[in-house]
Amino acid sequence: MVSGADFPARRPGFARWLSASNDITQQFLAIGGRPDFISMAGGLPAAELYPAAAIAEAAQKALARWGATALEYGPVEGFPALRQFIAERVGRQAGRSIGPENVLLTVGAMQALDLIGKVLIDPGDPIVVQFPTYVGALDAWRMRAPSYRLLDWSPDADSQALRGAQFVYTVPNYSNPTGVLVPTAARQALLERVLAAGTWLIEDDPYLPLQYSGAAGPSILELHGRMAPEGPYDGPVIYLGTLSKSIVPGLRVGWVIAPSAMIQALAIAKQSSDLSSSMLTQAIALELLESGHEEQHVPTIIRHYTERRDALCAAARSELAEWFDWEIPPGGMFVWMRRRDPAIDTDALYQYALREKVAFVPGSVFDPAGKLTSAMRVNFSRNAPSVLQEGVARLAAATRHYLRKNS
Amino acid sequence: MVSGADFPARRPGFARWLSASNDITQQFLAIGGRPDFISMAGGLPAAELYPAAAIAEAAQKALARWGATALEYGPVEGFPALRQFIAERVGRQAGRSIGPENVLLTVGAMQALDLIGKVLIDPGDPIVVQFPTYVGALDAWRMRAPSYRLLDWSPDADSQALRGAQFVYTVPNYSNPTGVLVPTAARQALLERVLAAGTWLIEDDPYLPLQYSGAAGPSILELHGRMAPEGPYDGPVIYLGTLSKSIVPGLRVGWVIAPSAMIQALAIAKQSSDLSSSMLTQAIALELLESGHEEQHVPTIIRHYTERRDALCAAARSELAEWFDWEIPPGGMFVWMRRRDPAIDTDALYQYALREKVAFVPGSVFDPAGKLTSAMRVNFSRNAPSVLQEGVARLAAATRHYLRKNS
Missing domain, CATH: 3.40.640.10 (Type I PLP-dependent aspartate aminotransferase-like (Major domain))
Structure with a gap:
């Protein structure tokens, strides 16, 4: 009889595409759960705005209305x-x-x-x-x-x-x-x-x-x-x-x-x-x-996200403008920050950011060739304005450390 | 300016695997919604046993317990x-x-x-x-x-x-x-x-x-x-x-x-x-x-499905035994009926069954080569015993029509 212990190495390999994949989205979802981290990475909504009561009510109505059909x-x-x-x-x-x-x-x-x-x-x-x-x-x-x-x-x-x-x-x-x-x-x-x-x-x-x-x-x-x-x-x-x-x-x-x-x-x-x-x-x-819940709810989201977008951009103006350019986005969830300083590689900066317990998404993952290292995506929907301010401060610290080590 | 109307024919084709696919599962799900049909095709549970009240209660508890985390x-x-x-x-x-x-x-x-x-x-x-x-x-x-x-x-x-x-x-x-x-x-x-x-x-x-x-x-x-x-x-x-x-x-x-x-x-x-x-x-x-809801609920399912399995097999014994062999399954949802009469092609029989408003799954879809036409899968979990009896009667009628036309 064969023991199972000595077989893993002899098992078939994974499909080829997996070797070219990354788990960055998984990483972001995981970092999102760590209270010591400020994640400005994922495209996540503000959880505190989720209409839990309305959804509980909708669940009751849906089950009463549709019964087994809903199951x-x-x-x-x-x-x-x-x-x-x-x-x-x-x-x-x-x-x-x-x-x-x-x-x-x-x-x-x-x-x-x-x-x-x-x-x-x-x-x-x-x-x-x-x-x-x-x-x-x-x-x-x-x-x-x-x-x-x-x-x-x-x-x-x-x-x-x-x-x-x-x-x-x-x-x-x-x-x-x-x-x-x-x-x-x-x-x-x-x-x-x-x-x-x-x-x-x-x-x-x-x-x-x-x-x-x-x-x-x-x-x-x-x-x-x-x-x-x-x-x-x-x-x-x-x-x-x-x-x-x-x-x-x-x-x-x-x-x-x-x-x-x-x-x-x-x-x-x-x-x-x-x-x-x-x-x-x-x-x-x-x-x-x-x-009509969605129409009622969206104005609340917009009010909060507008405030957050503005808080992020204001903090960035005072702390990041030396190194990055961006436009204030008219909608959505993200500010796209492009390096002004050509010495900055956003893939490399990302590692410094993690050490400061802040996350963004480096530009390279948005490039089919993986080579875009001149910009980063920063999310503003997930966190309250004060948290975004702290996140930007950490990002500025990370950038300073990075440039000190790499110039 | 170009009109959209004349372009569909010039659009790119589908990926190659689609030409080898079938929509038989979709068909079964659709037939399942037609009240005039008796579908013994899909692997569907008995909807009347779904614990809608327990699920409504669980939904309330889950939202109260987990709040935004559940959303x-x-x-x-x-x-x-x-x-x-x-x-x-x-x-x-x-x-x-x-x-x-x-x-x-x-x-x-x-x-x-x-x-x-x-x-x-x-x-x-x-x-x-x-x-x-x-x-x-x-x-x-x-x-x-x-x-x-x-x-x-x-x-x-x-x-x-x-x-x-x-x-x-x-x-x-x-x-x-x-x-x-x-x-x-x-x-x-x-x-x-x-x-x-x-x-x-x-x-x-x-x-x-x-x-x-x-x-x-x-x-x-x-x-x-x-x-x-x-x-x-x-x-x-x-x-x-x-x-x-x-x-x-x-x-x-x-x-x-x-x-x-x-x-x-x-x-x-x-x-x-x-x-x-x-x-x-x-x-x-x-x-x-x-x-512990699952443990409480499963005995009810087992009682009903045992009765349904036995009803299907009893009806088949009196109406289908001339043309098919099967074993009484000790569990699960299906009886596998193998032709006794080599003249029967279950792909062809399936078309006759649809005309009688009864459905099973022809064996060919369970064969990577698509060639298994000597057997069919008959589900007993979905329908009440009396419906299964009527389904078997329709299946017997379909088999008679089929053999009359093809022998």
């Missing part, structure tokens, strides 16, 4: 009443009819990225991404091994660069990580290039509710609606939304809007990923949406 | 208190210490299969599967494109057939689709071959709670524990469990037990699949488990 395996595509609600809402926003057959409900928008990778990427397939790129999208697609091209937003960009690509990926409202609001004209021009090139356009819109200075732009889905307002939706835009920023992330409810043939393909991928999402959390989400 | 993005690995609970429980069952670092909480056991495919399969990698094989596992791994070998349970099988395989996959308790309970000696022999070959063993155990005639076998995890009871768990068994059969599927709570290095790899894959599971449903699951 079943659901249809793969999602809880029918919530699909219908989301279809109507997005249709109103986009100014064209969207049917439930155009909606897939997902485990947050993150699962949508995973499913899109599964149905649209074979190894080596080219995709075009807004740069820098949301780290979660890079994570989701790493195992599908696409080849990356960087999206050119300049007015003289032509559709040639999009030809042959499986899709274009963009976060036009308060981009992650930069906080940039893409102007309407640039959105329209991109849509036209996408149509001319004959590819898909992933419009990832998690930050839509978080508008602080003026309004978000019209979604590219809406711009397409203006061009083709009639008939079943068959445009190139695959639109992603979520309740994670406007209500709570813990329900894990997001959605994809797309032509029905794409929804069907994504549903096949979802079926083989988790069979179906929790019907209970979907039924709770429906109660919160139908009762 | 967060969770740690990727799962809700810490539930990880701890599952570690202790599985450790007791397996007769060895299992730590929380050996536990990953998943969206049902289905997500575990997806994550295992992601971390262990590169295209062309050999894997060894119990035959016939759970359709969800084949679905989960299709896009990873493994090459399949079929597991040999015979006493003279040797470890050579497992060499070079990334893993072996088995459902030893009341296998899906056959309902077979693998004998303890065969489990032990397989474990020894796995250790000798130096590979992983996926032990998928969703039906453990559903024991009708005698006890389930010791898990292969437990058999390994007898060989190596000391120290951190570092065995070859990757064990999958779920609450979908013993409480409700709609919470979408399952777990993986594995050495911590494997849990960490699976967590990286989970992070890029959905960031984290719903903390709320995990917190509700913890309340139900801590309060």
Whole structure:
């Protein structure tokens, strides 16, 4: 008989993509739980604003209303009443009819990225991404091994660069990580290039509710609606939304809007990923949406986040302006700080920051090539203004230590 | 300006695996919602037994106890208190210490299969599967494109057939689709071959709670524990469990037990699949488990399912015995009916069954090669005895029509 003890070394290795992966998101989620750390890393909402009482009430209502239906395996595509609600809402926003057959409900928008990778990427397939790129999208697609091209937003960009690509990926409202609001004209021009090139356009819109200075732009889905307002939706835009920023992330409810043939393909991928999402959390989400809770709650979030954004930027002005440049973001959750001092490598600075018990996200994780070391993403939604001030002070201390050792 | 209307045909195609996929699980979930159909297809629990009141109470307790923590993005690995609970429980069952670092909480056991495919399969990698094989596992791994070998349970099988395989996959308790309970000696022999070959063993155990005639076998995890009871768990068994059969599927709570290095790899894959599971449903699951609800509830399920199994088999004895053979399964959810009449092709019969408004699962979907057309899987957990009797009558009518047209 063989003993188990001497076998681990002889076991098969992991799939190849794992050696290129990083666990930085896991690290951030873990650091988030350490009280001695100030994490300005993750894209986390303010937990103290979570509407726990409203959710408890919605849970009771949902179970009373739907009974066993809320406890079943659901249809793969999602809880029918919530699909219908989301279809109507997005249709109103986009100014064209969207049917439930155009909606897939997902485990947050993150699962949508995973499913899109599964149905649209074979190894080596080219995709075009807004740069820098949301780290979660890079994570989701790493195992599908696409080849990356960087999206050119300049007015003289032509559709040639999009030809042959499986899709274009963009976060036009308060981009992650930069906080940039893409102007309407640039959105329209991109849509036209996408149509001319004959590819898909992933419009990832998690930050839509978080508008602080003026309004978000019209979604590219809406711009397409203006061009083709009639008939079943068959445009190139695959639109992603979520309740994670406007209500709570813990329900894990997001959605994809797309032509029905794409929804069907994504549903096949979802079926083989988790069979179906929790019907209970979907039924709770429906109660919160139908009762108007989200609209009531969002102004509170906006008030707090605006204050936090301003506190972060004010502290940075007095403590970090010597070394970094940034714009005040008109919405979203992040300030993108670019080095002024070319001696600063943000990957290296990150290690000094951890020693000071403060975390940000170094720019390299937003680069498909991993080489962007001139900037960092700093979150302001998670922490109270006083904590952000202390976080910036620690970041300034880390920068001073780093420059002392490296110049 | 370009119109959107004329572009769909020019859009990029789907990833290659999709052309080899089927939507049969989706079909079953959809048929399940049609009142005129009797579906004996899906592996669905009896919805009328779902403990909606207990879950409503658990939801209130969970939110009162955990507050905002239950509404967060969770740690990727799962809700810490539930990880701890599952570690202790599985450790007791397996007769060895299992730590929380050996536990990953998943969206049902289905997500575990997806994550295992992601971390262990590169295209062309050999894997060894119990035959016939759970359709969800084949679905989960299709896009990873493994090459399949079929597991040999015979006493003279040797470890050579497992060499070079990334893993072996088995459902030893009341296998899906056959309902077979693998004998303890065969489990032990397989474990020894796995250790000798130096590979992983996926032990998928969703039906453990559903024991009708005698006890389930010791898990292969437990058999390994007898060989190596000391120290951190570092065995070859990757064990999958779920609450979908013993409480409700709609919470979408399952777990993986594995050495911590494997849990960490699976967590990286989970992070890029959905960031984290719903903390709320995990917190509700913890309340139900801590309060002993599962142990109280399972005997009710067993009583009903035993009655249903017996009703199905009795009806089949009087109506189907001319054309099919089967064993009465000692547990689980399925009867595996094998044709006696070689003229019967169960793929073809399935179309006749749909016309009679009855559904089963044709054997071909449980075959990596899609060629098994000599048997069908019939579920007995979902429907009341009288409905099963009517379903069997429809199945008999479908078989008569089929044979009249095809002989």
